[in-house]
Amino acid sequence: MTKKKRVHFLLAIVAIYGLSTAAEKCREMVGREAASKSGQFSIMNCLDGGTGTVACIVKEGVKTYVYSIKSTHVEIASHLAKEGALAEAISQGKTAKDATKEAQKAAAKAAKVATRQAEHILGPIVSSGWDLFEAFYFGGTIAEGTLRCSGTLVGTYLVGFLGEKSYGRVGYFVGSMLGSWGGGKVGLMIYDLVNGVEYILQSLQLKKPQQQHYRRPAGHEEL
Known part of the structure; x- marks a missing residue:
């Protein structure tokens, strides 16, 4: 990891820590009813041996399956493109070295296209x-x-x-x-x-003193 990447990584850690601390203070301030609700589900819920465990297993299982679909799709596209390019290069009378290079280029191009199609969509x-x-x-x-x-x-x-x-x-x-x-x-x-x-x-708005309009008592109109 380069020095620049280390600095960016440390800055990200500090920013997330600061955001986490501020968010926790805000949750305490607004109270449990007004704070976020779904954050209550933690890693401990996954270990309760009941519905929490089932939910975590299903969630991670679905994500892993979808991620595998993407990776498999890219590998198959790359393999087919490599075989096709290799066969075509050999049929054109190219040397084994040149045919291998052509096949590798075709495989890389096909993998790039397949990745662009499925990259980070379903998961x-x-x-x-x-x-x-x-x-x-x-x-x-x-x-x-x-x-x-x-x-x-x-x-x-x-x-x-x-x-x-x-x-x-x-x-x-x-x-x-x-x-x-x-x-x-x-x-x-x-x-x-x-x-x-x-x-x-809202708290500052409620504490802000309301301006009282002065009304002259009856009989004291300005001459």
């Missing part, structure tokens, strides 16, 4: 849709559900892309999972932060 949509449902299930508002699923969508796209760029297929799997979880959490933090700011503004 992020499934993840964000699930988080939207989860927010409504716990009684959250439309704003909470929207911010959470938006955070999940962006996180899955971004971290999954970075993971795949650095570590390939395994990086995509891990990055997508982490991005989905982290993005949803950040979305909830933003919701609680905005909620807290609105609460503060």
